[in-house]
Amino acid sequence: MLRHTALFLGYELRFLLRNPIWPVFGILQPVMYLIFFAPLLGSTTPSGSMPEVLAMFTPGSMMMIALFGSLFAGFGLINETRNGVLERLAVSPAWPPAIILGRVAKDMLVLVLQAILVMGVAVLMGLRIGLVSFLIMLALMAMTGLFAASLSYGLALALRDENGMSQIVQFFAMPLTLIAGLFLPVSLGPEWLQTAAKFNPLYYGVEAGRALFRDDLSDSTIPTAFGLLAVLAVITLVWSMRSLRKMAG
Amino acid sequence: MIIEAHDLRKTFIAKRGRGKTEEVQAVQGIDLSVEAGEIFAALGPNGAGKTTTVRMLATFTAPTSGTARVAGFDVVKDAAKVRENIGYVSQAGGVDDNSPGLDSLMLAARLSGMSRKQARTRADELLEAFSLTEIANRPAKTLSGGQKRRFALAIGLVTKPPLVFLDEPTTGLDPQNRANLWDEVRDLRAQGTSVLLTTHYLDEADALCDRLVIIDHGKIVAEGTPTELKKEVAGDVVTLKLKGVAEAKELLAAQDYIKEVRAEEDTLRAYLDDGEHGLPHLLRALEERNLTLDSISLDRATLDDVFLRHTGRSLRDAA
Numbered sequence: 001m002l003r004h005t006a007l008f009l010g011y012e013l014r015f016l017l018r019n020p021i022w023p024v025f026g027i028l029q030p031v032m033y034l035i036f037f038a039p040l041l042g043s044t045t046p047s048g049s050m051p052e053v054l055a056m057f058t059p060g061s062m063m064m065i066a067l068f069g070s071l072f073a074g075f076g077l078i079n080e081t082r083n084g085v086l087e088r089l090a091v092s093p094a095w096p097p098a099i100i101l102g103r104v105a106k107d108m109l110v111l112v113l114q115a116i117l118v119m120g121v122a123v124l125m126g127l128r129i130g131l132v133s134f135l136i137m138l139a140l141m142a143m144t145g146l147f148a149a150s151l152s153y154g155l156a157l158a159l160r161d162e163n164g165m166s167q168i169v170q171f172f173a174m175p176l177t178l179i180a181g182l183f184l185p186v187s188l189g190p191e192w193l194q195t196a197a198k199f200n201p202l203y204y205g206v207e208a209g210r211a212l213f214r215d216d217l218s219d220s221t222i223p224t225a226f227g228l229l230a231v232l233a234v235i236t237l238v239w240s241m242r243s244l245r246k247m248a249g
Numbered sequence: 250m251i252i253e254a255h256d257l258r259k260t261f262i263a264k265r266g267r268g269k270t271e272e273v274q275a276v277q278g279i280d281l282s283v284e285a286g287e288i289f290a291a292l293g294p295n296g297a298g299k300t301t302t303v304r305m306l307a308t309f310t311a312p313t314s315g316t317a318r319v320a321g322f323d324v325v326k327d328a329a330k331v332r333e334n335i336g337y338v339s340q341a342g343g344v345d346d347n348s349p350g351l352d353s354l355m356l357a358a359r360l361s362g363m364s365r366k367q368a369r370t371r372a373d374e375l376l377e378a379f380s381l382t383e384i385a386n387r388p389a390k391t392l393s394g395g396q397k398r399r400f401a402l403a404i405g406l407v408t409k410p411p412l413v414f415l416d417e418p419t420t421g422l423d424p425q426n427r428a429n430l431w432d433e434v435r436d437l438r439a440q441g442t443s444v445l446l447t448t449h450y451l452d453e454a455d456a457l458c459d460r461l462v463i464i465d466h467g468k469i470v471a472e473g474t475p476t477e478l479k480k481e482v483a484g485d486v487v488t489l490k491l492k493g494v495a496e497a498k499e500l501l502a503a504q505d506y507i508k509e510v511r512a513e514e515d516t517l518r519a520y521l522d523d524g525e526h527g528l529p530h531l532l533r534a535l536e537e538r539n540l541t542l543d544s545i546s547l548d549r550a551t552l553d554d555v556f557l558r559h560t561g562r563s564l565r566d567a568a
Contacts, residue, residue: 004360007356007359007360008356011348011352011356014348014352015347015348015352018348076347079346080345082341083341083342083343083344083345083346084339084340084341084342084343084344084401085343085344085345087309087337087339087341087343088337088338088339088343088357088404088405089343089360090309091307091308091309091332091335091337092332092337092357092360092361093329093332093333093360093361093362093408094360248304248309248310248311
């Protein structure tokens with residue numbers, strides 16, 4: 001079963017290696033935010049120094065790749081519901097979950113690589129981060145990718161319509177971004193916004209990232225983020241498997 | 250028997266907007282038995298339920314009721330076993346456009362349990378057999394329809410399955426590619442592979458299959474070898490265009506050398522076993538009544554005449 005997942009992952013990676021340019025485009029947006037937007041945030045942190053601003057802002061810009069990259073991962077799958085690829089795989093000896101898991105693994109890997117690049121840029125700009133925090137941050141990104149990509153594949157298989165899917169993803173992406181405090185911590189905002197954020201899984205991801213970048217490894221948002229994302233990932237994975245089975249009618 | 254199906258049925262619940270649903274009975278009780286080594290065709294117009302039937306046999310769609318055994322295994326209870334023993338080439342083909350055909354071929358081979366080396370050997374064999382070696386590494390989206398179809402077939406055969414399902418294998422192909430594909434299907438039979446194919450082309454079923462069923466509105470309306478089925482209708486058919494169809498129909502139906510007469514608007518089709526000898530009599534009879542012909546032709550009966558006889562309409566109109 002693991003073998004089948006690895007085979008699908010290998011197939012996806014071969015495709016990626018032939019077209020390595022697209023994931024690079026994915027990090028342009030957060031990098032531009034880091035370069036052009038982060039310097040405006042000096043007044044939002046106690047000392048206003050660049051390393052401090054970057055520690056606050058980088059996790060949000062990394063979540064942005066997850067949101068605007070991995071959430072769109074499912075688009076390719078919609079076409080495969082029509083061109084017969086999924087139909088063929090569904091009646092092949094392939095272990096069905098591997099069809100989704102292989103792709104999700106690819107998306108996680110891409111997201112982690114993108115995260116390394118974004119953190120690299122932030123470090124060049126003056127960010128300081130410990131090795132342990134860095135590694136945990138990568139794990140957190142992988143977890144976010146697992147959830148976001150599974151959600152995207154689930155949506156793709158349930159909707160099977162590019163137009164509907166792009167509307168829904170856009171519809172959710174904006175409020176999720178704002179209410180997670182992706183750009184500025186929600187703690188700067190009023191009580192109701194902070195309450196609303198508690199219902200947004202992304203909020204915990206961003207807050208856990210900020211704790212890690214402060215090297216505050218004991219912060220409760222870190223295990224909360226991992227736990228929450230894991231549970232959500234399992235739910236969305238099960239959902240996408242079900243949608244895959246239901247494709248046949 | 251490589252396929253044995255009893256009273257297969259499939260009812261879909263289709264959404265019709267505003268929360269309304271409608272039941273669509275795509276397949277309404279199909280019995281099939283296909284012998285090992287046969288090329289078996291399901292002929293019928295679009296929407297007859299051919300694809301749904303094949304999808305049920307290939308374990309893609311679960312039947313609403315009925316049972317089927319494919320390669321000795323139940324399609325519902327032993328779906329995994331069935332999958333190890335079949336190749337399935339859907340109407341859409343199932344070739345990933347973004348990657349080279351070779352990658353899809355290798356993935357399919359390795360998913361069936363082959364090592365990288367075994368997969369490569371098998372892939373090379375198939376590339377060779379389908380003349381795909383030179384385009385093996387080109388992204389599939391740059392290939393022609395015929396090339397893509399050959400890749401689809403190669404992927405379906407990668408595990409050397411004893412049974413292959415081909416759903417509308419030649420739809421959209423030009424005559425040359427169609428003829429080539431027919432040869433490839435015949436080669437499969439020569440190697441002992443059983444084939445179940447669906448088609449809405451009469452000539453394809455006629456030229457290619459050992460036995461066939463004609464499917465219409467989710468039911469089997471006729472079953473047999475192409476020769477048997479055509480014989481049931483008559484050896485030959487005379488098609489006449491003329492004014493006074495009703496009168497002519499009555500007249501011809503009374504002739505003892507004519508087995509059956511069917512009228513469609515200004516066209517009459519008269520079925521008779523010996524067209525060459527019957528035609529002069531037929532012409533004389535028309536002349537005696539002063540019925541003037543616009544045109545007349547004598548042909549061998551085709552599967553379309555079989556279809557017409559069983560469904561009351563021509564397959565050419567039914568699609």
